[in-house]
Amino acid sequence: MIRFAFAGLAANKVRSALTMLGVLIGVASVILLLAVGNGSSTAVKNSITALGTNSLTVTSGSGGGARTSSTVKKLTVDDARALANPAAAPDIKSVAPVVTTTATADYGNISYTPGSVIGTYPAYFETANQKIASGDYFSADDVLNSAKVAVIGSTTAQQLFDTENPVGKTISLGGTPLTVVGVLQTKGATGFTDPDDVVIAPLPTVQNAFTGFGSVNQILVQATSADTTTQAQSEITQILMGTHSLTDPTKLDFRVSNQTSLLSTRESTSQTFTVLLGAVAAISLLVGGIGITNIMLVTVTERTREIGIRKALGAPKAVILGQFLTESTLLSVFGAGLGVAAGIIGSHFSVVGIKPVVIPSSVFGAFGIAVAIGLFFGSYPANRAASLRPIDALRHE
Amino acid sequence: MARRARAKRSAGSAVAEAAEPAVQQVPPPVIQVRRLTKSYGHGDATVHALCGPWDPQTDEPLGVSLDIEPGDFVAVMGSSGSGKSTLMNILGCLDVPTAGRYLLDGIDVGHLDESQLSLVRNRKIGFIFQSFNLVPRTSALAQVELPLAYAGVRAAERRKRALAALALVGLSERADHKPNELSGGQQQRVAVARALVTAPAMLLADEPTGNLDSRSTEEVLAIIDGLNATGRTVVLITHEDEVAAHAKRVIRLVDGQVTSDVRQGPAGGPPPVLARQLAAAQAQQAQQTGALIGGRS
Ligand SMILES: Nc1ncnc2c1ncn2[C@@H]1O[C@H](COP(=O)(O)OP(=O)(O)OP(=O)(O)O)[C@@H](O)[C@H]1O
Numbered sequence: 001m002i003r004f005a006f007a008g009l010a011a012n013k014v015r016s017a018l019t020m021l022g023v024l025i026g027v028a029s030v031i032l033l034l035a036v037g038n039g040s041s042t043a044v045k046n047s048i049t050a051l052g053t054n055s056l057t058v059t060s061g062s063g064g065g066a067r068t069s070s071t072v073k074k075l076t077v078d079d080a081r082a083l084a085n086p087a088a089a090p091d092i093k094s095v096a097p098v099v100t101t102t103a104t105a106d107y108g109n110i111s112y113t114p115g116s117v118i119g120t121y122p123a124y125f126e127t128a129n130q131k132i133a134s135g136d137y138f139s140a141d142d143v144l145n146s147a148k149v150a151v152i153g154s155t156t157a158q159q160l161f162d163t164e165n166p167v168g169k170t171i172s173l174g175g176t177p178l179t180v181v182g183v184l185q186t187k188g189a190t191g192f193t194d195p196d197d198v199v200i201a202p203l204p205t206v207q208n209a210f211t212g213f214g215s216v217n218q219i220l221v222q223a224t225s226a227d228t229t230t231q232a233q234s235e236i237t238q239i240l241m242g243t244h245s246l247t248d249p250t251k252l253d254f255r256v257s258n259q260t261s262l263l264s265t266r267e268s269t270s271q272t273f274t275v276l277l278g279a280v281a282a283i284s285l286l287v288g289g290i291g292i293t294n295i296m297l298v299t300v301t302e303r304t305r306e307i308g309i310r311k312a313l314g315a316p317k318a319v320i321l322g323q324f325l326t327e328s329t330l331l332s333v334f335g336a337g338l339g340v341a342a343g344i345i346g347s348h349f350s351v352v353g354i355k356p357v358v359i360p361s362s363v364f365g366a367f368g369i370a371v372a373i374g375l376f377f378g379s380y381p382a383n384r385a386a387s388l389r390p391i392d393a394l395r396h397e
Numbered sequence: 398m399a400r401r402a403r404a405k406r407s408a409g410s411a412v413a414e415a416a417e418p419a420v421q422q423v424p425p426p427v428i429q430v431r432r433l434t435k436s437y438g439h440g441d442a443t444v445h446a447l448c449g450p451w452d453p454q455t456d457e458p459l460g461v462s463l464d465i466e467p468g469d470f471v472a473v474m475g476s477s478g479s480g481k482s483t484l485m486n487i488l489g490c491l492d493v494p495t496a497g498r499y500l501l502d503g504i505d506v507g508h509l510d511e512s513q514l515s516l517v518r519n520r521k522i523g524f525i526f527q528s529f530n531l532v533p534r535t536s537a538l539a540q541v542e543l544p545l546a547y548a549g550v551r552a553a554e555r556r557k558r559a560l561a562a563l564a565l566v567g568l569s570e571r572a573d574h575k576p577n578e579l580s581g582g583q584q585q586r587v588a589v590a591r592a593l594v595t596a597p598a599m600l601l602a603d604e605p606t607g608n609l610d611s612r613s614t615e616e617v618l619a620i621i622d623g624l625n626a627t628g629r630t631v632v633l634i635t636h637e638d639e640v641a642a643h644a645k646r647v648i649r650l651v652d653g654q655v656t657s658d659v660r661q662g663p664a665g666g667p668p669p670v671l672a673r674q675l676a677a678a679q680a681q682q683a684q685q686t687g688a689l690i691g692g693r694s
C-alpha cells in the first residue's frame with residue numbers, strides 16, 4: 001500500500017513537493033517562532049536573576065495624594081543609615097544610597113560620556129549583582145575618605161581604553177581625577193539602556209564633585225534572602241515613615257519597589273509576544289493543511305476514473321480510503337519531518353538579537369498537529385472518492 | 398476479514414437454498430433478473446433506459462425479466478441507446494436498478510452492503526470494458542495482479558497467477574509494459590487477462606471488440622470462446638453480427654425492451670464457432686487417418 005502511495009506521489013512530483021513545502025513552512029515557523037518567543041522570555045528571566053531577586057529600590061516621590069502636600073521629604077543618607085539598623089530591620093542585609101548624574105570622562109585625548117555616573121556604597125555591587133572582572137571594588141574606607149577612585153563598566157572601559165588595561169589609570173570625570181580600581185563584568189543589554197555603560201564611584205566623591213550633599217536619588221536595599229523581601233519592604237516603609245514623620249500609610253512620599261515585580265511585567269510582555277508569534281505560526285500550519293486538502297481533492301478528482309476501475313475490480317472501500325489516506329499522511333509526515341529539521345537548524349541562528357530556545361513540546365506538537373491535519377483534511381476527499389458508485393466514477397470525465 | 402468470511406458464508410447458504418428445489422433437473426440460472434427497470438431523471442425528462450413491456454392499464458414499465466444458465470454464452474445486441482450498457486452495468490454490480498430484483502447465483506444483490514458488493518465484483522464477476530479501462534501508469538503485470546491483491550492473495554502466488562493469465566492472452570513478453578506502451582488490441586487482452594485471473598464464474602464484456610480491428614477482434618474472441626468452453630458464463634454486448642455468431646444465444650434490445658431471444662446452440666458444450674473449428678479439425682484428422690489407412694492397403 002505504501003508503495004502504491006509513493007507511486008501516486010511520484011506521479012506528480014512538483015505538486016507533491018509544493019504541498020510538502022507548505023507543511024514544511026508551517027511546521028518550521030511554529031517551531032522557530034515559538035523558540036524566538038521562548039528565547040526572549042528566557043533572556044528576561046536571566047536578567048531577573050542577574051539583578052538579584054532579593055533587591056529592593058527605594059525612590060523618592062509618591063503616587064497621587066502626597067504630591068500636593070508640602071511635606072515631601074527627599075531621601076537622604078540619614079534615611080539609609082536608619083535602614084541599616086539591624087535591630088529595627090532584621091530582614092535587611094545591606095543598604096546603599098545611590099546618586100546618579102552624568103558627566104564626561106576624559107582619558108588621554110579620548111573624551112566619552114558614559115550612560116550614567118553613580119555614587120554609592122560598596123554594598124551596591126552585591127545588591128545590584130555587579131561583579132568585578134579585573135581589579136577590585138572600592139572599599140568602605142574609600143567611601144569614608146572620599147577617595148578619588150572609580151569602578152567602570154565594560155562598555156565605558158572599551159570606549160575609553162579600548163584594549164588597554166584600565167586598572168590603575170586615572171581618568172578625568174567632569175574635571176575630577178579618578179583612579180580606576182576595577183572593571184565590571186559584562187551584563188549585556190536587556191533593554192534600551194546598557195548596564196555596562198557606567199562609572200561607579202564612592203558616594204561622597206560624587207556628591208562632592210557633582211550633586212552636593214543634599215538628597216540621594218534612591219536607596220538600594222538588599223533583603224537577607226529572596227523570601228524575606230516582603231518583610232524587608234514593610235520594615236523599610238515603617239522606618240522611613242518614622243524618619244519622614246508620616247502617619248498615613250496611604251500618603252507616602254517615597255516608594256519601595258521590588259525589582260522582580262518590575263521585571264515580571266516585562267516577562268509577561270514577552271509571553272504575550274510568544275503567544276502572538278505562536279498564533280501566526282499556527283495560521284501558517286493551518287494554511288499548509290488546507291494545501292493538503294486541496295491537493296488531495298485535485299488528485300481524487302483527477303483519478304476518479306481510476307477509482308471506478310479499482311472498484312469495478314472489487315477494491316473494498318477501506319483499501320481505496322487507505323490508499324489516499326496513506327498518500328496524504330506521507331505528504332504531511334515528510335513535510336512535517338523536513339519542517340522540524342528546518343526549524344531546529346534555523347533556531348541555531350539568532351533572530352533580531354534574540355537567541356531562540358527550542359521548546360521540545362513545540363517540536364512534537366507541531367509534528368503531531370501537521371500529521372493530524374494531513375489525516376483529517378486528507379480523509380474528506382479520500383472518503384468522498386471511496387464512497388462513489390463504480391459506474392459514477394467510471395463515467396467521470 | 399471476519400466480515401468477508403461472513404459474507405461468503407451467507408452467500409453460500411443462499412445458493413444452497415435457491416438450489417434445493419431444482420437440484421435434480423437443469424442447474425439453476427446463474428443470473429435471474431426479475432422486472433428490472435432503470436430510469437434516469439425525473440418528471441417529463443425521465444429516460445427509461447431499461448423498461449421492458451409497458452403495462453397497458455397503468456402505463457407503467459413492467460421491467461425486463463431474464464434468466465441466464467451457467468455455461469451459456471449470451472450476446473446482447475441492439476441499436477445505440479437501447480439500454481445494453483445499462484443492463485450490463487447492473488449485471489456487473491456497477492450500478493443499481495431503479496426497481497426490480499437481480500439474483501446472482503441465487504443471491505439478491507439488492508440486499509448486499511457495500512463491502513459484500515465489492516466482494517461479489519471481485520470473486521464472481523470479470524468485467525471487460527469497451528474502453529479497456531486499464532489503471533494508468535501501471536504495468537500489465539501489476540494490472541492483472543490488482544484483483545488478486547484485493548482478494549488478499551499473497552504476492553508470490555499473485556505473480557504466478559497473473560503471469561499465467563498474461564500467457565493465456567499471449568502477452569507474457571509485455572508484462573512490464575505500461576498501458577501507454579501497448580496497442581489497443583494488447584490493452585484489451587490485458588483487460589481480458591485481468592478479468593479472468595480470479596477465475597470468476599461470469600465474464601461480462603461491454604463491446605470488448607468495439608475499438609479493435611478484425612485481427613485483434615478474432616484474438617480476443619478466441620480467448621473468450623476458450624473461457625466459455627471451460628464452463629464460464631459469458632455475457633457480451635456487440636454491434637457486429639460476426640461477433641454475435643460466437644454466442645450460443647442472442648438477445649436483442651430495442652428501447653429498453655427485449656424484442657428477440659434466439660438460441661444458436663446448447664448452453665452446455667463448446668461455443669458454436671469453436672465447436673465448428675473442432676469438428677473441422679477432427680474431420681481433417683479423420684481424413685488424414687483415412688488417407689493413411691487407404692495408403693497402407
Ligand atoms: N447516466 C445517465 N444519465 C442519463 N441518461 C443516461 C445515463 N446513462 C445512460 N442514459 C441513457 O440511457 C439510455 C441507454 O443507454 P445505454 O448506455 O444503456 O445505451 P447502449 O445500448 O449501451 O448504447 P451504445 O450501443 O451506444 O453503447 C440512453 O438513452 C442514454 O441516453
Ligand SMILES: [Mg+2]
Nearest residue numbers: 481482483603
Ligand atoms: Mg453501451
